[in-house]
Amino acid sequence: MTLATAQTLADRTRADFPILHQEVNGKPLVYLDNAATSQKPKAVIEALSHYYSQDNSNVHRGVHALSARATDNYEGTRDKIVRFINAQSRNEIVFTRNASEAINLVAYSWGMNHLKAGDEIILSVMEHHSNLIPWQMVAQRTGAVLKFVGLTETQEFDFEQYQSLLSEKTKLVAVVHVSNTLGCINPVKEIGELAHRQGAKVLIDACQSLPHMPIDVQDLDCDWLVGSGHKMCAPTGIGFLYGKLALLESMPPFLGGGEMIAEVELNSFTCAELPHKFEAGTPAIGEAIALGAAIDYLMDIGMEAIADYEHELCRYLYEKLATVPGLTLYGPNPQADGSGRAALASFTSADVHANDLSTLLDESGVAIRTGHHCTQPLHKLLQQTSTARASLYFYNTHAEIDTFVASLTDTINFFQSIMG
Template sequence: MTIATTPTLATQVRADFPILNQDINGQSLIYFDNAATSQKPLSVINALEDYYQQVNSNVHRGAHSLSTKATEKFEGARDKVAQFINATSRNEIVFTRNATEAVNLVAYSWAINHLKPGDEILTSVMEHHSNLVPWQMVAQKTGAIIKHVGLTAEQTLDLEQYKSLLSEKTKLVALVHVSNTLGCINPVAEITKLAHEKGAKVLIDACQSVPHLPVDVQAINCDWLVASGHKMCAPTGIGFLYGKEDLLEAMPPFLGGGEMIGEVSLDSFTYAELPHKFEAGTPAIGEAIALGAAVDYLSNIGMAKIHAYEEELTAYLFQQLEPFENLNLYGPKPTSDGKGRAALATFNVENLHANDLAPLLDYEGVAIRSGHHCTQPLHTVLGVAGSARASLYFYNTREEIDRFVIALKSTIEFFQEMLE
């Protein structure tokens, strides 16, 4: 008698991602670089192709049919994003090129105009450079002071230190939701509540959370949240800023030019209503429409289902890596059922540089990331120049983890024999 097995989420969706069905160096591809960028399902690829083949036209202001259709699809994508993160209004979603631009929008529209010498910006040592450098630039221009929350012994955000650093001088808290290196999931709702009690505004970098778990901006109650489309099954060149509507209303435009204007004379201008006052110039129309398709795709699966499956992968990945004696893993350990961290493993192998490891794994068809992952200050805290990172998504499988572990073991043994 044949016992039927329940297909995993990955087996249900694999056919939607044509790029995964290929060989690299004679081996079937294992794509474990999802924290850098995700792959795109056919529905997203088709949405982008359809725009250019059937609808291509500039949005807004146009009176002809193609412009009307393009505008409807473009603005429809905004509605989808707003619903996806539970914004209170579509006016709270501003399309940007990426999360980096979204952070800079807040830095140059709000922070430059509100911070003064002695004001404090609170961030952490685990931040991506995109959530560090803009604030350093703001501090240089305003005289504000940046303070950094460190790590606990388990390499999670030190919440007690965060509480001790918060003061009446704190005007902005800018923290990551999920670390792209440590994999820890920060308690952003509590972080925001504590900051608001001191009168500070809060920006959340959600690049590694929005693609992987349910995110509700009303539950978090953050003032701004940023994310990049390319990490959530959408194309590159599109991201978004969420901001509370009253805050966005009070912020001046970031860039000047077309699209963001109300009326223009030779001597003055008025700017458009939200969200368009922050979207100067012709936007990434096709990419935004495809972002809407990505939101549809993820929503149809269900973010809770994606998160639960990734927890299973996380538990299995760490179980398979546990026997390695010469492997240094960073970030908190997951629970036995994979809870408590993201589906990624950042590590170093003793006496083996990460930049040597990654090409050898690629020879086995396994794509991982090596380097500092845009978190150089964190690596300095960890006492290493760089690391290797295997990051998973809902289309990855246990069988791929098995192959990765076999390839990693053989690569380590190869180097050990060379050193003997």
């Protein structure tokens, strides 16, 4: 893909995002915090507004027109997710508030009921807290043992060590697809194949991959996969769990209440059929409908096109950051065409604390993230309390990268001048 072709994707989509066309501190906004949350196109905002202004009603429970429209649109999103990730059945898609809740659902419903003392759970040192703490809680409750895959010299998933950790004791492998700090793309298909040979289940945290590349759960052959709507152009408060049908059928409900029941007696109840047995209470209806609009939007662009453009952005970002003195970048370098890693860069400066960098960049209208990015154990391994992170999406431009790197250079030069 040529630079001119790549630029057309941002040129074609930026007008769809109202929030991008504003000034911050008197400067045009450069939004580079997409790994934390993405911005929302007008189609998504309008879908949410339309639900509340035209169709607001509870789903599944009413026969009147508003309830019927709301239910059709709400359940329609489930079908869109099926197509988006190539699931086999709509009953394999469970709506959750976010990916954290989806992982907790698996941890409590499956983990607490299937794992016992001595069973082993394999995670990696790069896991987001949401794919770490639930398994710590399961281990504390059941006596299961946590094992951790470390990093290679290039700060990628140590596949060789992973192979050495696998045994007949391994019952679960739960791993992030794309690290939100290192940007590395983990070989989740190969990870899953080896886990399944040991009879273990596999959960994939796809929060940082679903918005940026095609995902096919049948090809990955994962047992569970979790996604977060707000990172893929949808509102906050909506995510989903994919699970293989037979596995979900075997799992008890996570929460009790309305919607998840078939019949209730004073002293007993029976569960509703999948997927509703995992969806207790009134759901985030408008947010789910808007998630459907976001999926439509992404699929209209094409996930391959998004991935290709972000490869070019990644190549350009790393090329420009190489000109900034005193930076340490974390995670693997991109390949020559920008592929091989996510279009984000976590870094530290030898002269300026990450928080100071972010504060002064904000004065130039540039929004980046600083902190531990919900990967405290990884940061301790890297011997850093905080890193700065610039993360890109398909509506970002090469000119925005230029602005970011120029502002970053100016900021570092400023601190160096006052430090003598």
